[in-house]
Amino acid sequence: MRKLDFISKMNSSFKDKKFKQGSYAALSTVIIICIVVAINLLVGKFNIKFDLTKNKLYTLSDQSKKILESINKDVNIIALYQAGQEDKAIKQILNQYEKVNDKIKIQYKDPELYPEFVKKYDKDGSIGEGNLIVECGNKFKVLSYSDLVSYSDYSQSLTAEQNITGAIVYVTSDKRLLIYNVQGHNEDSLPNNVVNSLENQNYEIKNVNLLTDSIEADKGMLMIMGPKIDLTPDEISKVQSFLQSGGHVFISAPIMKNEPANLNKLLSNYGVKLESALIIEGSSSNSLQNPLYIIPDNLNHSITEPITNSKYPIVLRAAHPITNLDIVRHTVKIDPLLKTSDESYAKTNLQSEVLDKEKSDLTGPFVVASAITDEIGKDDKNPKIVIVSSSNFVDESLTANGIGNTDLLLNSINWLESNTQNISVTPKDLSSNYLQLSGAKQLLFSGLVVIVIPVIILVSGIVICIRRKNL
Incomplete structure (x- = not known):
């Protein structure tokens, strides 16, 4: 009889509402984990990346893509950086050029390790780390770091795309x-x-x-x-x-x-x-x-x-x-x-x-x-x-x-x-944007964060506890 009572209790516990809710929660968690793992595997295998920056900093414009797709000459872009010291933003942008047109190849050269290589392009001794050399055949154009990132008293902006695309147009064109x-x-x-x-x-x-x-x-x-x-x-x-x-x-x-x-x-x-x-x-x-x-x-x-x-x-x-x-x-x-x-x-x-x-x-x-x-x-x-x-x-x-x-x-x-x-x-x-609030709005937002939101959370918690006790 005791064995039958135990089995009966086990069966009834499986039918219990709390057990069902817990099972659904556990199953949902497992499914979500599986989805996240699958997404990570796919992203890693196919090198999928998303540009979530506000101004799409690392995404080429449709204008650039249209021009790059029309290029039928081999173009080399040599980025002069010490190994491991590459500018991450510039590197991500350069990767986009290779993806759009396989005629465009990106190389990274350490100017200190390859000084003779740099001399071939250096007319006045101004080429150094952070520069890009855009080359097609015997024609080349050097872009300094200031051509890629522009600074003013009030802001900072990324000018890499317009100048890299412009340099590609220049070196692949037959006449000016x-x-x-x-x-x-x-x-x-x-x-x-x-x-x-x-x-x-x-x-x-x-x-x-x-x-x-x-x-x-x-x-x-x-x-x-x-x-x-x-x-x-x-x-x-x-x-x-x-x-x-x-x-x-x-x-x-x-x-x-x-x-x-x-x-x-x-x-x-x-x-x-x-x-x-x-x-x-x-x-x-x-x-x-x-x-x-x-x-x-x-x-x-x-x-x-x-x-x-x-x-x-x-x-x-x-x-x-x-x-x-x-x-x-x-x-x-x-x-x-x-x-x-x-x-x-x-x-x-x-x-x-x-x-x-x-x-x-x-x-x-x-x-x-x-x-x-x-x-x-x-x-x-x-x-x-x-x-x-x-x-x-x-x-x-x-x-x-x-x-x-x-x-x-x-x-x-x-x-x-x-x-x-x-x-x-x-x-x-590239400048940081700050939220400008008047005095009245500052008080309003402070009240929301310090009083209203905590009260909503507290009341929600009390309501949930009362409901659980009544189950």
């Missing part, structure tokens, strides 16, 4: 594209970072004086970057002939004390005019702490689309309106690129010391950048102009991390040259 950079009107020099960005996109910059040097539309494009005085009639005539030959021109036009009559005469042939009025941005969300530093809205165009997607603002300083003329040739197509807010206005009296809007001032919004095409021939032979009504929009203070001005220049030049192979990859921010 020429940019005639106009001088002679007190233009500021292009910042080194902008020059490097253009060179990394396979452009060669040649400074020219329109009065003495020749420019040929079939050999390069023209860049008029921030002239502080108007061009002469002879210079305008030369630019007009350049355009009529199918030339392409980028113009960054600052506001001048007097209307640039000669430059406006050129632009009138293409349906636009520069107004001599200083734009004041009345919307705080469309300005950078100062109403003269405008953050215009990006309009839909292939030049601005990548910048819009990157969510990096364009900042223009001391801009003035670009207006469309009432009478425009039917072959001319004008696409506005950037526009100020409805709250903006423009001071027509440039000597006025009053910042507020006056009766004589113009009412916004205003176009501050346009892309113009004169459709008179084949696509690559059509005269094209991109004009931005601001000076020095690519100076060092406006090409810092988190600002899309350099991208605006690069994308504009690539559009002018119909150069779809080149890209402008926005640097990826």
